[in-house]
Amino acid sequence: MKLYQKYFAEKNALKLAYYFPQLKNNTFLRAARGEQTEHVPVWCMRQAGRYLPEFRASREGKDFFETCRSPEHCCELTLQPLRRFPFDAAIIFSDILVVPQALGMEVQMLTGKGPTFTDPLKEPEDLQRLRASVDVNKELDYVFRAITLTRHKIEGKVPLIGFSGAPWTLMSYMIEGGGSNTHSKAKRWLYRHPESSHMLLRMLTDVIVEYLLGQVAAGAQALQLFESHAGILGPVQFKEFSLPYLRDIARRVKDKLKEMDQDVPMIVFAKDAHYALEELSESHYEVVGLDWTIDPRSARKRTGGKVSLQGNMDPCALYAPKERISDIVKKMLEGFGSRGYIANLGHGLYPDMDPENVGAFVEAVHLHSKNMNKQV
Ligand SMILES: Cc1c2[nH]c(c1CCC(=O)O)Cc1[nH]c(c(CCC(=O)O)c1C)Cc1[nH]c(c(CCC(=O)O)c1C)Cc1[nH]c(c(CCC(=O)O)c1C)C2
Numbered sequence: 001m002k003l004y005q006k007y008f009a010e011k012n013a014l015k016l017a018y019y020f021p022q023l024k025n026n027t028f029l030r031a032a033r034g035e036q037t038e039h040v041p042v043w044c045m046r047q048a049g050r051y052l053p054e055f056r057a058s059r060e061g062k063d064f065f066e067t068c069r070s071p072e073h074c075c076e077l078t079l080q081p082l083r084r085f086p087f088d089a090a091i092i093f094s095d096i097l098v099v100p101q102a103l104g105m106e107v108q109m110l111t112g113k114g115p116t117f118t119d120p121l122k123e124p125e126d127l128q129r130l131r132a133s134v135d136v137n138k139e140l141d142y143v144f145r146a147i148t149l150t151r152h153k154i155e156g157k158v159p160l161i162g163f164s165g166a167p168w169t170l171m172s173y174m175i176e177g178g179g180s181n182t183h184s185k186a187k188r189w190l191y192r193h194p195e196s197s198h199m200l201l202r203m204l205t206d207v208i209v210e211y212l213l214g215q216v217a218a219g220a221q222a223l224q225l226f227e228s229h230a231g232i233l234g235p236v237q238f239k240e241f242s243l244p245y246l247r248d249i250a251r252r253v254k255d256k257l258k259e260m261d262q263d264v265p266m267i268v269f270a271k272d273a274h275y276a277l278e279e280l281s282e283s284h285y286e287v288v289g290l291d292w293t294i295d296p297r298s299a300r301k302r303t304g305g306k307v308s309l310q311g312n313m314d315p316c317a318l319y320a321p322k323e324r325i326s327d328i329v330k331k332m333l334e335g336f337g338s339r340g341y342i343a344n345l346g347h348g349l350y351p352d353m354d355p356e357n358v359g360a361f362v363e364a365v366h367l368h369s370k371n372m373n374k375q376v
Helices: 003-009 013-019 025-033 055-061 064-068 069-084 098-102 124-129 139-155 166-176 183-191 196-218 235-239 243-259 274-280 298-302 315-319 322-336 355-375
Strands: 107-110 114-117 160-165 223-229 266-270 287-290 310-311 341-345
Touching: 003 013, 003 114, 003 196, 003 355, 013 355, 025 341, 064 069, 064 107, 069 107, 069 139, 069 355, 098 166, 098 196, 098 322, 107 266, 107 355, 114 166, 114 243, 124 196, 139 160, 139 196, 139 223, 160 166, 166 183, 166 196, 166 223, 166 243, 183 196, 183 235, 196 223, 196 235, 223 243, 243 274, 274 298, 298 310, 310 315, 310 355, 315 322, 315 341, 315 355, 322 341, 322 355, 341 355
Parallel strands: 160 223, 223 266, 266 287, 287 310, 310 341
Antiparallel strands: 107 114
16 A cells, blocks of 8 residues: 555545645635636646647557556656646546446557447346456556656646546447447447446446545545536436436545545536536536536526536637637636636547647636736
């Protein structure tokens, strides 16, 4: 057991605080808790990614999941965007598909095709192929080591976010075997095998809870759940197959963290789930992440101050000239207001985006939010 984990297990909050370098910029954590900050904090989903030439150089010729298994590589890729831009948070380089791997499934990242499962789940009997009990500390130890290393190397510059895919999104990959437009194979399970679907979602939930707690024990200072495939579900199926598991995860993680005297904000990002905004704001998460299809003012109204909000500029707005990006950011900030708000994109950065425009986005968030704060 590493020293940090020992203090965590002993619930020794005082020693825990001294183990890692002191945090210098806590705007992201304060905004997550709904506090007023001197500027609006900003980070980008997929900020460690192929739009950066140094990322492409580091990844060149290396297998994607081999990279995920190397704490040194993950640490380097996590830190790269921070060397270029004054982001207010970092997200650990990893992937949501490490969880199906921990359950015993084989996944490869094929160039030009994306994640590909060798043998996806086809029928409910296939659930027997999954590990009935997963030793998360053993199977995902490489992620925990990457987090601990990065938390040291980041030198307290900004907080480090840990993450997991949410159960439904992971289930859909495990059945589709990769990316899909219709998700019809996975949705077939929901209509045809609802009990087996719930069984799989429960198995995933149990592993995700342990995985998230392990990430905090390793040094993660916030957690984000990615329900990237929420939009393919309608409100009725979301309520049955996604929301209860998202709630269960937050409740169980929070209960455990409370026992440990740990206060770690949790973010839920359910892409295209605009129909469930009210429910998501009452799901025990401090922050609800939004995609770009939701109007900031209406999101504030519908969530009624119960949560902080994160998002939601259309990633494609980064193709606009810099002055236009600045105007779009200003309008977005006016819509959300500067309190209890974390600026981000409505989804991840694309590989062909210009790093300079990412820099313009970050700068515009800081500049306009500081100006807004001066006026109140
Ligand atoms: C950079 C990267 C990642 N994954 C993949 C890539 C591109 C491949 C490469 O660089 O070689 C393949 C990679 N991994 C995945 C995909 C999507 C495939 C598809 O469904 O079409 C691809 C191309 C699956 C995945 N992976 C992830 C999600 C949830 C977020 C989202 O909705 O985009 C999903 C759905 C999470 C993820 N994935 C990653 C991070 C950490 C980096 C960061 O955000 O800065 C995170 C948080 C890292």
